[in-house]
Amino acid sequence: MRRHHLLLVLGCAALLAAGPLALPPFYVRVGQMMLYSAALGVAWTILGGFAGYASFGHAAFIGVGAFAAGLIEVQFATLPPFLALLMGLLTGGAVCAILAAAIAYPILRLRGTFFAIAMLGVSHVCAELNNNVDALQGSLGLNFPPVAPDSVAPEAFFYELYLFAGLAVLLIAWRIRQSRFGAGLLSIREDEDTARMLGVPTERYKRAAFIISAILTGMLGVIYAHSLGYITTDSVYRDDTNLNLVVFSLLGGMGTLFGPVIGAGLLVFITQVILGRLLDFHLFATGLLLVILVLAAPGGALGFIRGWRRRRVQVPAE
């Protein structure tokens, strides 16, 4: 992120922070969904975009994080709302870290489609366990204590919380991208065997990226659960989320830092605002639109813009 990028991000953040003051509640909820999706997309891209391990099962971490937080918060019902949320975030993140560390060794031996499908399997296994083990209350559902102050509308509170969380995730991803660790992840994405030959500790780096991505996704799941107020297995282990996380990067630019942010913004705007009134027909229209967009800009929005800029620079030189 160069200096003008940083200024742009801070400017956008300041503008976005003022959103709930100017927008009607419906658009605040749409904004909430955009920010949540963008943050999830960036958390996913640490593994899927930087390291090239595209996961089709990150909803596992949303669900595990949300239920772990809910189950622990119920035990400490007398805590002030802020502390309850903090405890939920820490618990959700920690349980996701343990889960990711436990499955990292076998699952990261798989590559490409095999890894993607295996992660989808992990998501489904976690959902089934959550649903069928009574102690986990997946089928019965879990209530989350309200955390928004009485003086603030819940949708505005969660909008600002998602904005803060999104910026934090973006900052973490940016720091990773700039670091030696980030360069190592890129080399793994490009050619894992060559990366190892250059001295990149590929196994350690993949595990670290997987665990960091899982923690961030789990923590976002905790905020999502709080914003819903009541969750069941179906509300957090969602296959459309598994799919959308890949689509955000495809639309915005795979492997880039801001690609998932742009992709999430585009997709949520298209599905919720433009096509939202088409009811069931909107799924067909969304699918068709995605196919057209991916065919027209295979490198995503950022790839399209970079290609256009390159062509514009080259034309006068010729």
Next chain:
Amino acid sequence: MSAAPILQIEHLSKQFRGLQAMSDVSFTIPAVSITSIIGPNGAGKSTLFNLITGYLPPTAGGIRFQGQLIGGLPTNRIAERGIARAFQIARPFRDLSVFENVRIGALFGKAGPRDVSATTDRALRLAAIAHLAARPASALTVGQLRHLEVARAIATRADLLLADEPCAGLNPTETAAMIEVLREVRASGVTVVLVEHDMPSVMEVSDRVLVLDAGRLIADGLPQDVAQDEKVIAAYLGSPEADDA
């Protein structure tokens, strides 16, 4: 050449199920030299590189690098010790620029990141591709990609460069440029082990030549001596006895 050996191969063998790819091979590589390993297809040259770099574990025998046993270590740990490889079929990081490709070598490799920018620049200059630094790796020609392989490998601050057929498929001008780069690499203090089929290049650049045939070492000596060796001629052209039979 009397320099201390940087690499010692001791009774090295490799078996793939029923195939004996390498049988009891022993030799040493003196430091700061160019040693070529030649042999017909299937002689075991690439297997030898795979064993040295830890890509394959040996079935028997030992590999010592700078006096330390490295056989069986993971590939990245061997790279950290100071062994780098330039592949026969160039494997650039296609979505990254030439500079970024070489920088990754400088960030990792021997003893971790130190003077990354200076090391990257030096490797680019040594491999004669400094002028291509900003270009995407995907836009390079075959010859330029071979230079990139060498630049990325030496950016790891390796003491030993294993160059796998760096001249294959290059025209005479490109071959001459690559030979010059290998000489510059040696002059910078790096030992080069070269696997190459292009005999004029081998004869021109090598301090010493080893010949493998069917996984066995059949000759080891100065280039002009090896070129006259009957066993080597027979391995390449076939022996009269075998032809008569």
